[in-house]
Amino acid sequence: KLSKYLGKSSLQNQIIILDEPSTGLHPQDLKGLLIILDRLVRARATVIIVEHNLDIIRAADWIIDLGPGAGDEGGNILYSGPFDELLDCKDSETAKALKLDESIKPSSKSENKKRPKKIIIKNAHIHNLKGIDVEFPKNSINVITGVSGSGKSSLVSDVIEAEAKRRFFETLSMYERQGIHEAPEVMVDEISGLGVTSHVISSRAMYSRSFNVRNTVGKATEITYHIANLLALIGKSNCPKCGALMLKETEFICENCNNRLPLPKASQFDAASYHSACQKCHGIGTINIPRPEKLIIHPEKPLCKGAMHSPGFWPQEYLCKPFNGGYYELQALAKRYNFDPASTPWIEMTKESQEAFLYGTKEPLEIHYESRKGYKRVYSRKYNGFFHGWVNEWDIGGTYTDILPCEAC
DSSP states (O other): OOHHHHTOSOOTTOEEEEEOTTTTOOGGGHHHHHHHHHHHHHTTOEEEEEOOOHHHHHHOSSEEEEESSSGGGOOEEEEEEOHHHHTTOTTOHHHHHHHHHHHOOOOSSOOOOOOOSEEEEEEEOSTTOOSEEEEEESSSOOOOOOSTTSSHHHHIIIIIIHHHHHHHHHTSOHHHHTTSOOOOOOSOSEEESOOSOOOOOOOOSSBOSSOBOOOOHHHHHTHHHHHHHHHHHHOOOBOTTTOOBOEESSSEEOTTTOOEEOOOOGGGGOTTSGGGSOTTTTTSSEEEEEOHHHHBSOTTSBGGGTTBOOSSSTTHHHHHSTTSHHHHHHHHHHHHHTOOTTTSBGGGSOHHHHHHHHHOOSSOEEEEEEOTTSOEEEEEEOOOHIIIIIITTOOTTOSSEEEEEOSOO
């Protein structure tokens, strides 16, 4: 809203009123706000600000302090003038806050303060909790157990987690609180020793038929994203060709062999992003090694007459019954290599046709497809083979492959 005034050369006779402009700003952003306010004044604008931030009060040319209290106890002008003389106003709460702020100095020596060793809860009486007192030793694994409905979740979620959320809410400014629902007071007499708390829950942030992603402490606290940005910004790299340390400029450059690599992005250090996945195993961590002997269990029989191991519909019926996509691909393959899936035994097929069925063809096949409703079409498609086209990485149980750890990652 202020940007439309910044381009004007003169703001004479203009009054700009701002109500707590520092609300929601990070302390590092206050400098930018003060620069903007200074530019407005230099353009001869009159700026009036309602503000509690002590740094903005210090930067003011003229201060009007109201009080001494709130409501019926307020409404009086305690001080009107420049900043330097405000500190002499004995009745001003603002002056007291400024003096207190100036008296706080960073410690020159690291102090080993005694921190509580336990989280202590007294008289928790929410839901079916019968006014219990309980202690959780810190720096240790605490397990809460019991039969279903015994109060485990009430103790953790409705007492510990609820109190942690309430304390976090109290640290926010009034502006930040507007979009957050404030929870009721926790039904407990006292909770002591509770520090910064993160509640990590199971969540399907990304879901497909084959996997779901669960929260981690790094994700829940957003530390993961900061670490990823940090690694992308200051991380070093060794040359993948010669092993020498690479220089970081607009790209990574190896002085030894002149190899060049692009600078990494933060997404490449996020375990949930495909950008960070191993290029060989695609982030799975294992490699599926084809084992044709697990597929062809009766080489004396044709493919569609029992040669293949088929636990269910796939692959026998999918490849050997009409109106399935695999059926027409196999028929096109058989036509090219001159064998019949229903009558030619596997051992009588040529080596070339066996390799093509298992691992695919270089040239595309002409496939004649027909649906159950009589729809027909002819299309050209490269056949990728049983292992590379259909099985690939989904064979997590090793039905047709051997599963080995990925050597690359």
